[in-house]
Amino acid sequence: MDQYLHVFVTVVEKGNFSRAAEELHMTQPAVSQYIQTLERTVGARLLERTNKYVRLNKAGDAVYHHAKEILGLYTKMQRIVDDLTNKASGALSIGSSYTFGEYVLPHIMAKLQTGYPDIDPTITIANTKEIAELIANHQLDVGIVEGHFKEKNLIVEKLAEDSMVIVASTKLLNINKNHLEKDTWIVREPGSGTREAQESFFQKFNITPKKLMEFGSTQLIKESVEAGLGISLLSNWTIQKELILDSLQIIDIKGLPIKREFSVITKTPFQTKALEVFLDLLRKNTLIPLQK
Structure with missing residues (x-):
């Protein structure tokens, strides 16, 4: 059949x-x-x-x-059976939300390919909600996501802690808490873990921005903030190069940074050797970058 x-x-x-x-x-x-x-x-x-x-x-x-x-x-069943007598090899479908997938995962994948060249990974980058749905429907082997999701019957393992900070262009001077409601906020789309953190920040600090601009890419948000279009709340993972190049600055506000967790999600406890190897690399190499 x-x-x-x-x-x-x-x-x-x-x-x-x-x-x-x-x-x-x-x-x-x-x-x-x-x-x-x-x-x-x-x-x-x-x-x-x-x-x-x-x-x-x-x-x-x-x-x-x-x-x-x-x-x-x-397919997953066949891989598990094959792995009983073989070394780590074969297909491995990985999903990740944008922050982790675009800024951390590439370094993990480089180590995976160096140590295990017979593993054939494919990567899907989408927001947290979409990745969780693909895992729940057995269309991905493993996902790395931030924020919360409603899908049931998923196995969740806490992986790492991330810091969320307010960023602005270095062209702007003397940014302080008084600017938080007056300035334009550039935010991610609904369903994104970053958007969830941004909404929680507004609620926690009782901020009602006068203007929101919604972009579907962290890179686009960074470029827009650099250009002086507005300010944003972004992961510390995503802004390391910009801090070094001095094109973005972190706005020091009491109560920040906000911490959030990244988790690994799977559907079944039965794991192929390829997945076991990948998860081991994740646990050993997921480090939180130091802030400038």
Whole structure:
């Protein structure tokens, strides 16, 4: 059945039978036969077909969602079985929220590839909410996230502590607490762990910014702050180069920095050797940079 689901998922993601057949190294009639057999098995038509495309109907959407989860579980099971007699190798799908994924994870991956070249990692960078959902649906092996998330039945391990500080352009002088409500605040999008920390900061310090600008990238926020567009609350991990280059300054406000935790999340206690090795490297090498 896993092969039928694999063919079905490929057809859906490629958008038509011919591209799916090419991807699967099958003939188009063979692909069509697999889909027809799967539809007979589940007792419902799953795809709306035209000469140009195929689209999921309501039943197909339900099957597609669960097929992705089933295939993820099957792949994970096979890796665990293979690992019983083999060294750390094979695929490892890693998810991370932006802060950790863009500023810390690359250094961990360099060490992983140096010590374990037979491990084949793929990395997905998204906000905390999206990574947690992918882990819950068995589409990622492991995730590193900040903030809180509502998905149940996830295994959570605290990994590291991060410091959140207010940053402004070094072109601006004499920034103090009086500027916090008057200045433009540049913030991340809802669902981001950084945005969650920013909202908590506003609540804790009873601040109601007159103007918010919402950007979907920490790098874009840093560039905008450097240019004098506004101020922001960012992770100390993300601003090390800018502090060295003296393009950003930390605003010293009583009660800061705010501390937040990063966690590792997984779905199952059964781990491949590749995942065990990666988690060990995470625990040993996740260090908090010193503030300037």
